[in-house]
Amino acid sequence: MLQVLERDDLKIPEKTLKGAEVDAEVERFRRAVESAREDISLTRTTLALELGEEQAKIFDAHLMILDDETVVERTVKDIIAEKRNAEFLFSRNVAAMVDSFERINDTYLRDRAADVRDVRRRVLRALMRGVRPSLTDQRDPVVVVAQDLSPSDTAVMDKNIVLGFATDLGGGTSHSAVMARSRGIPAVVGLREITQSAKTGDLAVIDGNEGIVEINPDEKRLRYYEKRKSQFEDFERGLDQLRDLPAETLDGRSIDLSANIEMPAEVEQAKERGACGIGLFRTEFFYMRRGRLPSEEEQFKAYRRVAEAMAPEAVIIRTLDVGGDKFAAYLGTAKETNPFLGRRGIRFSLEKRDMFKCQIRAIYRASAFGNVKLMFPMVSSLDELRAANEVCDEVQSDLRKEGVSYDERIEIGTMVETPAAVLIADALAKEADFFSIGSNDLIQYTLAVDRGNVRISHLYEPFHPSVLRLIKRSVDVAHDNRIWIGLCGEMAGDPLAAVLLVGLGLDELSTSVYRVPEIKTVIRCVTYSDARDIVDECLRLPTASEVKGMLMRRLKRKLPKPMLSFGGRQTR
Numbered sequence: 062m063l064q065v066l067e068r069d070d071l072k073i074p075e076k077t078l079k080g081a082e083v084d085a086e087v088e089r090f091r092r093a094v095e096s097a098r099e100d101i102s103l104t105r106t107t108l109a110l111e112l113g114e115e116q117a118k119i120f121d122a123h124l125m126i127l128d129d130e131t132v133v134e135r136t137v138k139d140i141i142a143e144k145r146n147a148e149f150l151f152s153r154n155v156a157a158m159v160d161s162f163e164r165i166n167d168t169y170l171r172d173r174a175a176d177v178r179d180v181r182r183r184v185l186r187a188l189m190r191g192v193r194p195s196l197t198d199q200r201d202p203v204v205v206v207a208q209d210l211s212p213s214d215t216a217v218m219d220k221n222i223v224l225g226f227a228t229d230l231g232g233g234t235s236h237s238a239v240m241a242r243s244r245g246i247p248a249v250v251g252l253r254e255i256t257q258s259a260k261t262g263d264l265a266v267i268d269g270n271e272g273i274v275e276i277n278p279d280e281k282r283l284r285y286y287e288k289r290k291s292q293f294e295d296f297e298r299g300l301d302q303l304r305d306l307p308a309e310t311l312d313g314r315s316i317d318l319s320a321n322i323e324m325p326a327e328v329e330q331a332k333e334r335g336a337c338g339i340g341l342f343r344t345e346f347f348y349m350r351r352g353r354l355p356s357e358e359e360q361f362k363a364y365r366r367v368a369e370a371m372a373p374e375a376v377i378i379r380t381l382d383v384g385g386d387k388f389a390a391y392l393g394t395a396k397e398t399n400p401f402l403g404r405r406g407i408r409f410s411l412e413k414r415d416m417f418k419c420q421i422r423a424i425y426r427a428s429a430f431g432n433v434k435l436m437f438p439m440v441s442s443l444d445e446l447r448a449a450n451e452v453c454d455e456v457q458s459d460l461r462k463e464g465v466s467y468d469e470r471i472e473i474g475t476m477v478e479t480p481a482a483v484l485i486a487d488a489l490a491k492e493a494d495f496f497s498i499g500s501n502d503l504i505q506y507t508l509a510v511d512r513g514n515v516r517i518s519h520l521y522e523p524f525h526p527s528v529l530r531l532i533k534r535s536v537d538v539a540h541d542n543r544i545w546i547g548l549c550g551e552m553a554g555d556p557l558a559a560v561l562l563v564g565l566g567l568d569e570l571s572t573s574v575y576r577v578p579e580i581k582t583v584i585r586c587v588t589y590s591d592a593r594d595i596v597d598e599c600l601r602l603p604t605a606s607e608v609k610g611m612l613m614r615r616l617k618r619k620l621p622k623p624m625l626s627f628g629g630r631q632t633r
Contacts, residue, residue, distance in 0.1 A: 090147035093187035225267030300578035304335035340571020360423035368431025406439025428468035490542035500550025564592030
């Protein structure tokens with residue numbers, strides 16, 4: 062069944078109450094009003110942090126509406142007098158208030174009708190368990206359709222309940238899409254008007270491999286998709302046989318094939334899928350799924366859990382990469398006009414030095430329990446790397462004085478995510494132990510394409526010659542300076558791109574947990590010599606389409622046929 066989120070066309074039930082039920086109904090309504098008040102107050106606080114006090118004042122009007130006798134107290138009186146349910150009477154009273162506003166010959170006052178409707182939604186959410194159904198409350202399997210889903214929405218999805226989702230907004234590398242992919246949830250994003258063509262209760266098919274959503278398909282189409290589903294499951298079962306085999310080319314070049322994870326619980330899935338380590342432990346959700354900063358002890362326990370579970374294999378923990386499309390209001394991440402060019406990654410952490418130091422301490426303490434490496438995001442200058450390393454030096458000094466154990470040989474690396482970082486890679490390499498290319502952001506910043514903007518998503522192109530040349534330069538500089546280099550972006554999970562990355566000389570690839578067996582298959586189907594020849598040919602081509610065309614021709618007979626059908630397109 063399909064579940065559409067964030068629709069306002071609710072059917073409000075009308076029920077007659079028995080005399081004994083009236084008092085309980087009044088109490089239920091008052092609790093809903095208080096819940097809405099708390100919700101509005103929290104929203105106001107959040108907005109004040111993100112946009113400032115002036116913008117937050119709009120919610121003062123919302124709070125005043127909840128004190129308006131014509132809405133709240135009138136509803137209480139009506140419940141007692143008419144013996145009908147709160148939802149029906151409250152909606153009726155709100156409708157009357159909206160109508161009175163809309164009749165006023167004053168633009169400002171007419172616009173207040175929108176405030177009243179917003180308050181209505183909040184109270185009904187409390188009365189009816191959500192104007193927007195909660196994904197955590199869902200009990201029956203559904204396909205979710207929404208205008209957009211936040212990373213937190215995706216994070217709490219139970220993949221046995223949410224079988225897939227489709228959204229109007231977003232791009233294939235938006236954080237919610239990446240999260241879905243890492244958790245094995247089929248998703249198709251950026252469809253623009255899917256919420257207009259779908260309704261709750263429809264039958265829906267989500268084909269994440271091809272980026273297709275079909276609403277109420279006929280029997281013939283259903284049989285077609287059942288067959289594709291069966292083929293894909295057979296394909297997946299075949300990949301499971303590779304779990305204990307190395308990611309090694311036919312002529313013996315070994316690649317460290319690791320997994321990207323969001324939360325500690327995913328480490329077991331990474332091991333089951335045959336990952337040789339954790340190439341990217343994102344720590345943002347540890348901060349964002351709460352209303353306060355995590356303590357050093359909380360972080361230490363989480364990092365230690367992953368380090369112990371994966372030992373002796375490496376776990377690369379990336380420090381907080383808040384900013385861009387990832388906001389947590391209590392951190393003080395004020396909303397910016399252009400957040401992807403704002404206080405992101407290491408810039409933010411260096412401003413919040415106490416918070417940064419707390420996280421570094423937790424990572425260092427966890428390093429005593431496994432093979433932990435530390436990595437800084439969004440470094441674009443040597444000054445930033447040096448400042449971050451100074452914090453690490455302070456932490457080590459403090460821990461030594463306190464007699465706290467840590468790995469004194471812990472490797473400290475930097476992500477390469479901007480053209481600036483590539484162009485100064487020779488300087489960075491002298492003060493870093495390793496590089497990890499963040500291909501999602503590198504592509505975004507190189508091509509000046511917002512990866513979450515559906516209108517220009519077709520311009521976001523991993524196979525663009527400029528991107529390939531920047532990766533090659535990064536690899537060459539790293540190896541010239543005798544440090545290793547990996548790549549932990551979405552390119553690592555694309556079968557065609559993976560061949561290029563092997564040929565470019567990457568030492569490590571890190572992809573979503575569910576992509577590990579597939580990319581291992583790719584690596585084991587080619588020789589390093591052939592991959593290098595393919596790279597040489599690709600680097601001479603002037604367009605991304607020519608690069609992809611050549612890859613398809615060269616790899617058609619080398620990769621299993623299902624790989625070219627299913628690979629690299631799970632979330633559009």
